[in-house]
Amino acid sequence: MSATIKDVAREAKVSIATVSRVLNNSAVVTDETRQRVLEAIKKTGYKPNALARSLKIQKTHTIGLIVPDISSAFYPEVVRGIEDIAAMYNYNIFLCNTDQKEEKEVKYIEILGEKQVDGIIFMGDIVRDSVIQTFNEFGVPVVMAGTQDKDKRFPSVMIDNEKAAYDAVKYLISLGHKKIGLISGPMHDPIGGLQRIEGYKKALEEHGIKYDPELVVEGEFKTRKAYLAMLKLLEYNVDAVFAASDDMAAAAINAIFDSNLKVPEDIHVVGFDNTYISTIFRPTITTIQQPAYDIGAVSMRLLTKLLAKEPIEEMHVILPHQLIVRESTGFGEEKNSR
Amino acid sequence: MSATIKDVAREAKVSIATVSRVLNNSAVVTDETRQRVLEAIKKTGYKPNALARSLKIQKTHTIGLIVPDISSAFYPEVVRGIEDIAAMYNYNIFLCNTDQKEEKEVKYIEILGEKQVDGIIFMGDIVRDSVIQTFNEFGVPVVMAGTQDKDKRFPSVMIDNEKAAYDAVKYLISLGHKKIGLISGPMHDPIGGLQRIEGYKKALEEHGIKYDPELVVEGEFKTRKAYLAMLKLLEYNVDAVFAASDDMAAAAINAIFDSNLKVPEDIHVVGFDNTYISTIFRPTITTIQQPAYDIGAVSMRLLTKLLAKEPIEEMHVILPHQLIVRESTGFGEEKNSR
DNA sequence: TTGTAGGCGTTATCAA
DNA sequence: TTGATAACGCCTACAA
Numbered sequence: 001m002s003a004t005i006k007d008v009a010r011e012a013k014v015s016i017a018t019v020s021r022v023l024n025n026s027a028v029v030t031d032e033t034r035q036r037v038l039e040a041i042k043k044t045g046y047k048p049n050a051l052a053r054s055l056k057i058q059k060t061h062t063i064g065l066i067v068p069d070i071s072s073a074f075y076p077e078v079v080r081g082i083e084d085i086a087a088m089y090n091y092n093i094f095l096c097n098t099d100q101k102e103e104k105e106v107k108y109i110e111i112l113g114e115k116q117v118d119g120i121i122f123m124g125d126i127v128r129d130s131v132i133q134t135f136n137e138f139g140v141p142v143v144m145a146g147t148q149d150k151d152k153r154f155p156s157v158m159i160d161n162e163k164a165a166y167d168a169v170k171y172l173i174s175l176g177h178k179k180i181g182l183i184s185g186p187m188h189d190p191i192g193g194l195q196r197i198e199g200y201k202k203a204l205e206e207h208g209i210k211y212d213p214e215l216v217v218e219g220e221f222k223t224r225k226a227y228l229a230m231l232k233l234l235e236y237n238v239d240a241v242f243a244a245s246d247d248m249a250a251a252a253i254n255a256i257f258d259s260n261l262k263v264p265e266d267i268h269v270v271g272f273d274n275t276y277i278s279t280i281f282r283p284t285i286t287t288i289q290q291p292a293y294d295i296g297a298v299s300m301r302l303l304t305k306l307l308a309k310e311p312i313e314e315m316h317v318i319l320p321h322q323l324i325v326r327e328s329t330g331f332g333e334e335k336n337s338r
Numbered sequence: 339m340s341a342t343i344k345d346v347a348r349e350a351k352v353s354i355a356t357v358s359r360v361l362n363n364s365a366v367v368t369d370e371t372r373q374r375v376l377e378a379i380k381k382t383g384y385k386p387n388a389l390a391r392s393l394k395i396q397k398t399h400t401i402g403l404i405v406p407d408i409s410s411a412f413y414p415e416v417v418r419g420i421e422d423i424a425a426m427y428n429y430n431i432f433l434c435n436t437d438q439k440e441e442k443e444v445k446y447i448e449i450l451g452e453k454q455v456d457g458i459i460f461m462g463d464i465v466r467d468s469v470i471q472t473f474n475e476f477g478v479p480v481v482m483a484g485t486q487d488k489d490k491r492f493p494s495v496m497i498d499n500e501k502a503a504y505d506a507v508k509y510l511i512s513l514g515h516k517k518i519g520l521i522s523g524p525m526h527d528p529i530g531g532l533q534r535i536e537g538y539k540k541a542l543e544e545h546g547i548k549y550d551p552e553l554v555v556e557g558e559f560k561t562r563k564a565y566l567a568m569l570k571l572l573e574y575n576v577d578a579v580f581a582a583s584d585d586m587a588a589a590a591i592n593a594i595f596d597s598n599l600k601v602p603e604d605i606h607v608v609g610f611d612n613t614y615i616s617t618i619f620r621p622t623i624t625t626i627q628q629p630a631y632d633i634g635a636v637s638m639r640l641l642t643k644l645l646a647k648e649p650i651e652e653m654h655v656i657l658p659h660q661l662i663v664r665e666s667t668g669f670g671e672e673k674n675s676r
Numbered sequence: 677t678t679g680t681a682g683g684c685g686t687t688a689t690c691a692a
Numbered sequence: 693t694t695g696a697t698a699a700c701g702c703c704t705a706c707a708a
Contacts, residue, residue, distance in 0.1 A: 047448070052702040353695045
């Protein structure tokens with residue numbers, strides 16, 4: 001089909017070794033023969049076969065990307081950050097959508113292994129044991145982006161979720177609230193669950209508010225659960241709520257409305273993630289934003305270092321998050337709670 | 339490093355040929371030896387090397403995706419559609435962001451060629467000659483998603499842009515408008531430019547409104563240009579405007595406000611693409627939506643057929659678009675124009 | 677400076 | 693039914 005190194009060699013009347021040399025411009029080769037080879041390349045329309053090359057040198061300059069869902073907010077930005085840096089270092093990217101399904105995650109890691117990627121960037125709320133094990137079998141550098149395995153064995157790039165939750169709750173406290181509910185992620189989720197609960201507790205304690213377990217309800221990142229959770233919190237007369245995701249915050253607001261109360265007039269709500277919904281929902285939702293692009297870019301940069309076996313100063317990078325104030329907390333104007 | 343087919347062969351005391359046979363379960367091989375091989379595979383932890391395999395069989399089961407920007411609205415959905423179908427047919431995906439820059443497009447196509455992808459899906463407003471030429475040199479199946487080369491040489495999946503523009507303008511006419519401005523895409527863009535202008539003309543003609551070239555101003559998909567274009571249209575006292583993109587529609591609305599007029603009270607505006615901005619801008623913008631996921635899914639399905647050399651019934655697939663009515667046309671309530 | 681030849685890990689053709 | 697062995701296209705000692 002298309003020309004190979006052999007055709008070029010024949011055309012230039014040299015050995016394939018010489019052709020290979022000019023291709024990789026390894027020092028030693030006369031200007032004259034180099035010219036001949038270059039012409040032959042042009043004439044034959046030769047394009048190197050990266051497959052053959054990779055097979056030989058045992059490097060593909062390709063990395064795998066495992067992402068829950070490229071069409072859901074947050075990830076496109078992360079992926080763009082990754083791709084920009086990857087392009088800079090001449091890496092190509094395999095994109096794999098898992099919907100956070102364990103079987104898909106494992107299967108994709110295996111496929112990426114077979115395709116001999118040089119490294120992998122993993123995204124997904126929780127890092128399952130089977131995933132970790134598959135990574136280990138495969139033995140290629142892995143970076144966790146926006147997440148972390150529970151033993152912190154893998155390098156990671158993320159925000160400080162505890163601090164983020166802390167900031168969200170502290171902000172509610174600064175608005176004068178004392179009775180603050182928490183609609184949390186699942187308890188088995190170290191990041192979206194536990195860490196954010198921890199931040200919630202810390203903020204309360206640090207401001208002399210007693211922690212009341214009744215005010216913490218598991219929403220599991222499901223809107224239906226969050227709705228019910230909010231109804232329950234209303235029984236305790238909370239005057240503000242921090243939800244561990246924007247979706248849950250929106251569901252909570254719906255529950256509040258359905259109980260004939262208003263946001264922000266009666267209750268203040270803060271979400272998490274700065275997703276699309278936090279901007280289009282009425283009222284718009286105050287939330288925590290992660291620096292998506294940077295998480296991607298830094299992750300990829302970290303991976304390139306790993307691949308080049310350069311020393312890395314920091315295995316676990318923490319990037320700054322940001323509180324975005326919107327209507328659901330009255331844009332920060334203090335109010336008397338009802 | 340990791341086990342190869344040779345190690346398995348040694349372990350199972352058979353030839354590598356036999357191992358290969360059980361791997362590809364090619365018919366002839368005793369149950370007994372098959373068992374031995376299977377055990378050996380497990381014992382050695384053997385994982386096939388797709389590179390070597392691809393080199394041999396001249397197929398990588400990998401396809402390249404050329405997209406302007408995965409982090410900008412519309413594309414994530416398309417890509418998800420592609421990936422879902424790709425996964426279904428066991429194809430993996432290389433993601434390439436080009437920012438619509440010619441050099442990046444060409445360079446990525448070349449790289450994809452070197453990496454021996456089996457096919458490519460191309461996205462981008464205009465399909466440049468250099469891109470077409472690079473595709474031709476490379477000689478691999480290509481599908482255009484959401485776009486089309488001007489000679490229609492490549493298979494494509496997209497909406498009917500002329501009809502979409504027609505529908506948008508017809509809708510404005512149905513609201514009682516007679517003097518309708520058009521802020522178009524660039525004239526050298528067959529799709530976002532010419533086709534939408536054509537639809538605009540048709541709608542007018544079909545409803546007995548004379549086409550006035552003065553009411554068509556080139557916005558080139560740039561907000562600054564669109565702003566100025568709108569100011570010009572205001573001089574002609576238009577009572578409605580169709581902009582060939584949401585961004586331009588938003589810019590136009592700003593121009594209208596800055597001229598002390600109101601949307602939708604004084605002037606109605608329709609955009610194009612149903613991007614993020616059309617939902618968060620105040621007023622929210624009536625617009626045309628493309629079926630992004632389906633464009634991706636159908637494109638990939640088409641590509642799989644091409645790759646399998648199956649006959650394809652339709653080289654150029656047209657998918658249905660949709661008019662989404664929002665505040666910028668008063669949610670469709672008829673108004674007297676000022 | 678250039679060429680020869682072995683090998684990267686598979687598949688597939690031929691014999692046996 | 694199984695085993696040698698020649699590719700696939702490239703890189704890289706080692707020789708010349």
